[in-house]
Amino acid sequence: MPKNQYTDQGRRLRALARDTSVQFRWTRHALEEMNSDNITRNDVRTVLRKGLVIRVESNRYEETWNCLGIDLDERKIEIVVVANENELSIKVITAWKKRNGEYAGSRVWDFKGRKSAA
Secondary structure (H helix, E strand, O other): OOOOOOHHHHHHHHHHHHOOOOEEEEOHHHHHHHHHOOOOHHHHHHHHHHOEEEEEEEOOOOEEEEEEEEOOOOOEEEEEEEEEOOOOEEEEEEEEEOOOOOOOOOOEEOOOOOEEOO
16 A cells, blocks of 8 residues: 555644644635535544544644545545644645545545545
């Protein structure tokens, strides 16, 4: 089974999302995309508490993490965030419902670290 290369970021994001002191900040874009896919703030929190970080990207100002998981309605959701562990905050950049049963590339994960049939 291929190993997720972002296991440390995933562990840190799940811990931060579970912290009762964490402050969530929502961009206008995130709220618009969530509304168009009927994703609630609770769905986002659920995915961030249980999902996998599948991509990390940096620019001059911040590092974004893409988190992939299953929401409360068993839908596959991908979320882009900026996690700030020092300030105990998570800025949600965007979120969308994955379509066609595809995750990262052609691999399908069951979010317990096991590869399942695609």
